[in-house]
Amino acid sequence: MIRFTPIALLALAACTQTPAPATADPASGAQCDATPIQKLIGQAGDPATVESAKAASGARTLRRYESGSALTMDFRPDRLNVEVDAGGKIVKLSCG
Secondary structure, three states: OOOOHHHHOOOOOOOOHOOOOOOOOOOOOOOOOOHHHHHHOOOEHHHHHHHHHHHHOOOOOOEEEEOOOOOOOOOOOOEEEEEEEEEEEEEEEOOO
């Protein structure tokens, strides 16, 4: 049987790391704003449309995914997320 003393628990707790908050790259000043591109919802999520949405939002990076896909939970303020349905139409545009 393993016993954990309060000191052992404190030592284990001290080993955990808290992730640093994500921030935009200060050198580039890149920050995504999905507000001006919300009019694209319902349109085809083809590469040309998605790239123009990226440029209009000010995002440096892009993530296009189908609804229900598994995604990482990392927050990137300079990333545009484009969610498309099974037919390839844009259903959601967000930053992060």
